[in-house]
Amino acid sequence: MRYIAYFAIGVFFGIIMFKSEAASWFRIYEMFQFGSFHMYGIIGSALALGVIGVQFIKRKNVQPLNGGTMNLQPKNKGITRYLLGGILFGLGWALAGACPGPMYVLAGAGYASILIVILGAIVGTFLYGLLRDKLPH
Amino acid sequence: MHLITEPWPWYVAGPLIAIVMFTLLLIGKKFGMSSNLRTVCAAAGGGKAASFFDFNWREDRWNLMVVFGAVVGGYIASHFMGDTTVFIHPDVAAQLSQDYGIHSAGEAYLPTEIFSTERLSNPLNVLLLLVGGILVGFGARYAGGCTSGHAISGLSNLQIPSLIAVIGFFIGGLTMVHFIFPLIF
Secondary structure, three states: OHHHHHHHHHHHHHHHHHHOOOOOHHHHHHHHOOOOOHHHHHHHHHHHHHHHHHHHHHHOOOOOOOOOOOOOOOOOOOOHHHHHHHHHHHHHHHHHOOOHHHHHHHHHOOOOOHHHHHHHHHHHHHHHHHHHHHOOO | OHHHHOOOOHHHHHHHHHHHHHHHHHOOOOOOOOHHHHHHHHHOOHHHOOHHHOOOHHHHHHHHHHHHHHHHHHHHHHHHOOOOOOOOOHHHHHHHHHHHOOOOOOOOOOOHHHHOHHHHHOHHHHHHHHHHHHHHHHHHHHHOOOHHHHHHHHHHOOOHHHHHHHHHHHHHHHHHHHHHHHHHO
């Protein structure tokens, strides 16, 4: 039953990503050219509601429906890993024109080439796991 | 019908993404679309090669269900919910065409010059896709999250590390588009 809920959330998310064109290489390129408000509007409006909602959850101490605690733990402090990791991610985001969510959406939409990008993302994740102890964090 | 078949404007998509995040929080999970890549590495036996993948990945199977859903969502949206052509700003489309020979803006969802199946026979193009993916996967785990995990979830929770990561995303993205694209296209 729970797995059906996760699946349904994924379907909903996939449709949003595709229909908003956030999964389009063109929209990502346009964003980094500051050619349109579209992507900034998507992220900005999600964030505006997100900040309000998270504050509400914290102040009213809202708990998950199935018990346990809200997954809102603070991130570990630091700069290096976030900045360097972020830059590498951004380079890939602009090059492939897709971040992890949209990659799966595009696979479903039938773009065979995106499977190469997904394979790369798995390889990249694996490489990070191998090199983690040698990297500055 | 119009509302479904036309591209969705930002003020529809953004709030819906926030709803996805809150739904996941309310069932005890969190919104982040790159952790599943670590789950995949762990499920494939990566724990033998690196301790980073040595964890009980079965507890993270839920994020694979979200991924499976996203694939199906992409199928539904692309096949049954109207035309998929993406129209970007005409100046940006013209610049893409003039500078990089990418003429498919306003004709397709993804640039056919990079993503068409025929282009898979071009080794350089395949390398470009592969490197893009590796950077995304490596960078997301190094930074501890991607667009959803940091730019939406993390910033919604007012996390400074997420702000640093998002600044990094833009440094990387702007560098790629403005300084590296002229070298590779």
